Amino acid sequence: MATIIKVNGVNRTIDVDGDTPLLWVLRDVLGMTGTKFGCGMALCGACTVHVDGVATRSCITPIESIGASQITTIEAIGATAAGAKIQKAWLDREVVQCGYCQSGQIMSAVALLASNPHPTDSDISDAMSGNICRCGTYVRIREAIKQAAQSDTRGG
Amino acid sequence: MIIDHITSRSTGAHRSSSESGLSRRGFLQAGAAAGGGLVLSLNLPFAAGDAEAADVFAPNAFIRIEPSGQIVLTMPYVEMGQGTYTSIPMLIAEELEVDLKQVRLEHAPPNEKLYGNPLIGGIQATGNSNAIRAAWQPLRQAGATARTMLIAVAAKRWKVDPATCRAQSGEVLHPPTRRSIKYGELLVDAARIPVPKSVVLKRREDFKLIGMPAKRLDTPAKVNGTAVYGIDVRPPGVKIATLAQSPVFGGRLKNVDDTAAKAVKGVRQIVRLDDAVAVVADHMGAAKKGLAALVIEWDDGPHAKLNTQEIVGELEKATLNPGAVAQNIGDADKAMASAATKVEATYQVPFLAHATMEPMNCTVHVRKDGCEVWVGNQVLGRAQVAAAKTAGLPLDKVVVHNHLIGGGFGRRLEIDGVVRAVEIAKHVDGPVKVVWTREEDIQHDMYRPTFFDRLSAGLDEKGAPVAWKHRFAGSSIIARWAPPLFNNGLDPDTTEGAIDLAYALPSLHVEYARVEPPGIPTAFWRSVGPSHNVFVTESFMDELAAAAKQDPVAYRLALLDKTPRAKAVLALAAEKAGWGQPLPQGVGRGVSVQFVFATYLAQVAEVEVSKDGAVRVQRVVCAVDCGTVVNPDTVRAQIQSAIIFGITAALYGEITLKDGRVEQANFDTYQILRMNEAPAIEVHIVQNFEPPGGMGEAGTSAIVPAVTNAIYAATGKRLRKLPVDTAALKRPV
Helix, strand or coil, X not given: CCXXXXXXXXXXXXXXXXCCEHHHHHHHHCCCCCCCCCCCCCCCCCCEEEECCEEEEHHHCEHHHCCCCEEECHHHHCCCHHHHHHHHHHHXXXXXXXXXXXXXXXXXXXXXXXXXXXXXXXXXXXXHCCCXXXXXXXXXXXXXXXXXXXXXXXXX | CHHHHCEECCCCCCCCCCCCXXXXXXXXXXXXXXXXXXXXXXXXXXXXXXXHHCCCCCCCEEEEECCCCCEEEEECCCCCCCCHHHHHHHHHHHHHCCCHHHEEEEECCCCHHHHCEHHHCCECCCCCCCHHHHHHHHHHHHHHHHHHHHHHHHHHXXXXXXXXXXXXXXXXXXXXXXXXXXXXXXXXXXXXXXXCCCCCCCCHHHCCCCCCCCXXXXXXXXXXXXXXXXXXXXXXXXXXXXXXXXXXCCCEEEEEECHHHHCCCCEEEEEECCXXXXXXXXXXXXXXXXXXXXXXXXXXXHHCCCCHHHHHHHHHHHCCCCCEEEEEECCHHHHHHCCCEEEEEEEEECEECCCCCCCCEEEEEEECCEEEEEECCCCHHHHHHHHHHHHCCCHHHEEEEECECCCCCCHHHCCHHHHHHHHHHCCCCCCEEEECCHHHHHHCCCEECCEEEEEEEEECCCCCEEEEEEEEEECCHHHHHCHHHCECCECCCCCCCCCCCCCCCCCEEEEEEECCCCCCCXXXXXXXXXXXXXXXXXXXXXXXXXXXXXXXXXXXXXXXXCCHHHHHHHHHHHHHHCCCCCCCCCEEEEEEEEEECCEEEEEEEEEEECCCCCEEEEEEEEEEECCCCCCHHHHHHHHHHHHHHHHHHHHCCCECEECCEECCCCCCCCCCCCHHHCCEEEEEECCCCCCCCCCCCHHHHHHHHHHHHHHHHHHCCCCCEXXXXXXXXXXXX
């Protein structure tokens, strides 16, 4: 049965089982491969997207649970103020190595900053510890979030 | 964004030097490229034999300068996070006097003759932390040759002495007359002049790029979702498959009931193989749902009852008998007999998975007359050969496209995933992307081997070591992966870090017994030899310091007079870490120093052990001397990365078998260090102009003993088996 979901401001019609995780709709049906598959059990955060601004693991989010909610992915996050700041900080601080987990890291960081513009170290740990980075870029992720939080200019 | 320009060059589209009209022999050759650019074909030393033997010049890499002035480099190494797509271009851009932004990169196609790695037996491989070591001289030479030729033709055009000209930012300048001309305007002339036999490399004090932190070229696309990894490819009409392989290695598929799976919406096909079954679907969601709906019966085969204890027991037994002598300095037996004190210990390290963030995947389209493969792999030449063999096609009918790699760590030095995907694709009409679930990825990895070690040392009256004996048993990856490099029972990888200690020991005797575990495949990891041996040797050195009742840093420093670079990094790390300063109860400092991958590295870890035995690494200080640094920011990043990777292994890493099955499956049972557990990390780089050493793996081996030595300092408990057993660290309340 066809379902309509709103991804990055655009209505998309899809026809998959209602229990299909959002991750596979994004990647395989809609061809938006910026959101990554890591574990399929919400253990690593690579698949993080925003559902109405809330960081959400798309690998365990059934498509039937989305309803009229707004989905935002890494492809569009740069258009938000917090997203642009985070992306800039990520590049300024040279956070990225293999980069595979970074879509999810960035989505988690943007959600943190959007709801908490000046996070403490402990806030950062709480918001980011669900995102695994096998390259171990944690030190720089923390620095980059702090840099983004300190930049007042819109878009960094 | 440079990453937009990274393209995958297929074999068929690849233009060899002979095809572009180049056949002269020599270190570097120039000629007109199709499209009017200047091509410099670079022949790395190891390929010289081929180049001389054949009439066709077979270069190892290509530099192409386009009329726009853009430099195109075909990258013989793959980018998996280590920064090679920035540091390798830096070498050329430095000598060519161009901005890094002008360099465009292309993945090299599979071709061992052109892109074989001289430091890995000529195999087209990215591994062993050696890209910079292999490329340091020849790629700078390539850039300098191009620069010299461009200056020569500009000078000729202006009728001035070339010595009065210089190159800068992609232009040749003649300062006396304030004239300048862009490289792009000189290409036609430059392609016509002979290649100079020798060129002058820039003086180190004139370097503008090498040694300066450079922005990575591959990162902008990695923060906005546009970077394309192997798992992201989408050839038109592609189907998605996921698979279940025999849960016991060596088992067989007995029977599959696919009635329910076929009823799943989006499932297209069930593919049965001898030892695996795959579900092909419109999307991964349907493929996974279909896979879960299969009722599968396995024949577990000969390893149905295998468990880890049996494997380790065999290794332990093997260390009771002599092995191949890997190192023999002085007379260790004699020195041991006359020693005042004797110290003995056994150590054990476990199997480890790679757990790259990008799960194993490979996309394949098998047609009657050819096969196309899309993958991210560290051994592209081998991937092509394996695909051809599996598909039953000639090599030249197989095109392999390489991609960015979402974590390698040695996992993608293997081609098992390519073979599996081709096996499945042979049954599918059209392209199919085979994606391993995380569970399949971890339970069908090829693992860093387990090792068992037996050590003894003799100390003199003052506590100084006079004898060191080390015998260990375990798998040799090299013996399978590059058999010619396995000789007399030994290989250079398995013994690295055990036979080449930085310390001046009057006697040293090391033996290795190759024992291949049944029922579990082994492979490279973020180092094999060092990740095992440095833990063992640096823990044991700590034991000797304790037996001698001496400070672990002072004890080591006294043995390092003959290796001043090792001594310097150790002293620096200790100083920066505040070695000797008081720490709270339950917190300890541990140290390690090593010389592996041609890099000297010392680390001090500060570790807190709480009353319940929980271990937290609070701070790590690292001092590194890797010789000439190309991109210091990448050196820092690699060390930060390697430390986190090593702490993960020290605290959590362990693959175990029960009834032939890997017990760990996903990130809940195979844990990875997380943000809230990550220590503060300080990196101090020793500046010098020694030849460059490797950086990708060195930090991983050093941190493990630093952590366990710190646990000893904090608790008095010596851990000789990994991962850390926190239950053993519990203190009575």
